[in-house]
Amino acid sequence: MEKTEYKIYDNFLDKEDFQTIKNLMESETFPWYYIADVSHVGQSERDHRNYFYMIHYFYDGSMPKSNHIHQLKPLLDKLKAKSFIRIKGNLYPNFQENEPDEPHIDYDFSHKAAIFYLNNNNGPTILEDQTEIECKENRLLLFDGSKPHDSKYCTDAPYRLNININFF
Amino acid sequence: MKYKVIDNFLPSGYFKDIKNILMSNNFACIKDDKSDLSFYNVIYGADRPLSNFDDKLLEFKKELSLTSSIKIRADMYPRTPKFKRHFWVNEFDVSHKGALFFINTNDGVTILETQNGKVEIDSVENRILIYDPTQLFAITTCTNQKVRVTLNFNYV
Numbered sequence: 001m002e003k004t005e006y007k008i009y010d011n012f013l014d015k016e017d018f019q020t021i022k023n024l025m026e027s028e029t030f031p032w033y034y035i036a037d038v039s040h041v042g043q044s045e046r047d048h049r050n051y052f053y054m055i056h057y058f059y060d061g062s063m064p065k066s067n068h069i070h071q072l073k074p075l076l077d078k079l080k081a082k083s084f085i086r087i088k089g090n091l092y093p094n095f096q097e098n099e100p101d102e103p104h105i106d107y108d109f110s111h112k113a114a115i116f117y118l119n120n121n122n123g124p125t126i127l128e129d130q131t132e133i134e135c136k137e138n139r140l141l142l143f144d145g146s147k148p149h150d151s152k153y154c155t156d157a158p159y160r161l162n163i164n165i166n167f168f
Numbered sequence: 169m170k171y172k173v174i175d176n177f178l179p180s181g182y183f184k185d186i187k188n189i190l191m192s193n194n195f196a197c198i199k200d201d202k203s204d205l206s207f208y209n210v211i212y213g214a215d216r217p218l219s220n221f222d223d224k225l226l227e228f229k230k231e232l233s234l235t236s237s238i239k240i241r242a243d244m245y246p247r248t249p250k251f252k253r254h255f256w257v258n259e260f261d262v263s264h265k266g267a268l269f270f271i272n273t274n275d276g277v278t279i280l281e282t283q284n285g286k287v288e289i290d291s292v293e294n295r296i297l298i299y300d301p302t303q304l305f306a307i308t309t310c311t312n313q314k315v316r317v318t319l320n321f322n323y324v
Contacts (some may be wrong), residue, residue: 026199026201027199028198028199028200028201029198030198030199031196031197031198032196032197032198032199032207033193033194033195033196033197034191034192034193034195034197034207034244034315035193036191036193036314050247050314051314052246052314052315054197054207055193091199093205093246094205095246095247095248095249096248096249097249158204158205159205
């Protein structure tokens, strides 16, 4: 299999900027929304019954979707994006199971996908060539979001927390 | 502790509306820092509605003979591999009533302390448990559904 192209940037943000974003998304004022069906989880009866995750749209459909989007400014500025497609916060609970999901793509056209990891945990992102990217806080993973990828739920932290940014 | 369980508390259509809203991807939940991982939404508190969802509860409040809300809160507990117990503590020192309404059927239970010992109430959708909120009680997470969702009322 062809090697998947990707880049990893550790300590992507200044400590203070990182902590501000992490504190925001872990705070008791930040709204999360229940997603019953994890689209990239295999559609077996067992998976369909067992998994869910929580999301927060910062940006989608060519417009901001959250009053909190301005708090991502240090992160978004550093991406030097020409245009954003979607910016989404994800919180995946720890179900004490970390079997791999089914691979999925974010969009079917070539674009940049960034995953910004907000906490350390053992639920990796898995790229098309099966390279596993460890979830490490303040790490940014950059790859083509039209290429298949998947992830695992974590088992060693209360949840896996990240921001998924699709952009040009 | 005296308590009362009423099944099929709401008319089926109205119940489905309430359930669909609470379990939709449009209903905002806050992560609760006080527990392992759970989410909540305070619909009514501090003497005022804190969510537009309070409007949807008008008929519910009539069924409950609710004169005045003190607090209405939705809770969502993710499933856990084994049952985890969470103890609930009464927040209010005034005499009032408590009601726990079950949004989805799951194997989590609500545990009451009664004069005859502990009683476990099963989580059955559209069931309401009227309880004395001045007494301590506990709930468990579920293991057989994605989440356990309830609406809790403190009211007079």
